[in-house]
Amino acid sequence: MKKNQIAINTLVYLEDISKGKTQYEFIKMIKKLGLKAIEIRREYIKDTDIELSKIKDLSRDYGIEVYYSVPDTLFKNGELKKNLDKYIEETKAMGAVKVKFNIGEFNGFTKDSAAVLKGIAADKEILITIENDQTDLSGKISSIKKFLEACSENNINIFYTLDIGNWCWTGEDPIKNALELKEYTKYIHLKDIKFEDGKPCTAYLDEGTIKWREVLSIFSSDIPVALEYPCGDDPEKVIKKEIEKMLLV
Numbered sequence: 001m002k003k004n005q006i007a008i009n010t011l012v013y014l015e016d017i018s019k020g021k022t023q024y025e026f027i028k029m030i031k032k033l034g035l036k037a038i039e040i041r042r043e044y045i046k047d048t049d050i051e052l053s054k055i056k057d058l059s060r061d062y063g064i065e066v067y068y069s070v071p072d073t074l075f076k077n078g079e080l081k082k083n084l085d086k087y088i089e090e091t092k093a094m095g096a097v098k099v100k101f102n103i104g105e106f107n108g109f110t111k112d113s114a115a116v117l118k119g120i121a122a123d124k125e126i127l128i129t130i131e132n133d134q135t136d137l138s139g140k141i142s143s144i145k146k147f148l149e150a151c152s153e154n155n156i157n158i159f160y161t162l163d164i165g166n167w168c169w170t171g172e173d174p175i176k177n178a179l180e181l182k183e184y185t186k187y188i189h190l191k192d193i194k195f196e197d198g199k200p201c202t203a204y205l206d207e208g209t210i211k212w213r214e215v216l217s218i219f220s221s222d223i224p225v226a227l228e229y230p231c232g233d234d235p236e237k238v239i240k241k242e243i244e245k246m247l248l249v
Helices: 010-018 023-032 048-062 084-093 111-120 141-153 174-184 212-216 235-247
Strands: 006-009 037-041 065-076 098-104 127-131 158-163 185-190 192-196 199-203 225-227
Touching: 006 010, 006 065, 006 235, 010 023, 010 037, 010 235, 023 037, 023 048, 048 065, 048 084, 065 084, 084 098, 084 111, 098 141, 098 185, 127 141, 127 185, 141 158, 141 174, 158 174, 174 185, 174 212, 185 212, 225 235
Parallel strands: 006 037, 006 225, 037 065, 065 098, 098 127, 127 158, 158 185, 185 225
Antiparallel strands: 192 199
16 A cells, blocks of 8 residues: 555544644644545534634645545435535535545435435535445445445446445444445545454454455555544554554555
């Protein structure tokens, strides 16, 4: 793996964020690590106007790509949500090139919902993806594949972010599902998973049960891959060690 494939989801800085740091403060650190991209989490934004502007300016100054993680669903009770344009505007305001959602309760497209979503996804400067989350609703292979196939059939430019570890919450096989969803996958969230009292929790690479190298080997050698798990109270030290493992793949 090349260093310029590696992104950092700001979940790695959870302890720093919980102590009051803002996400744009990590852009310089990511540049120092020699990495390409930062993934901003919407739930960690406190002042939208100030932070989105700072993220845009600093990412431009340091040559860092911005991705956006939105903890919201596209559908509720089978209907397309009406607030999606707001998230796209936020994506543009920070100069992000990717934005990620969860599916929610998708029961198929109507003519109207397909047209609306197709319009939202028409901007070629922003890649929209959905992710397998940790719920049965939006995190099972059946739900993910049903939605992505429907997007393809309706020429809607929405693709897939593979979260390697989240399959452990839904009891499914990361390798099997990666193979099934390979054609739609544009981005990967990398984590390892261990089990404590029978329940999954994140772990540093090679300290859990995920055969993450085998999963990564399924995909092209230039697909972006993000570290996405808390890295303790000395995240820079941990990130450097994790990157060393990734560069050997």
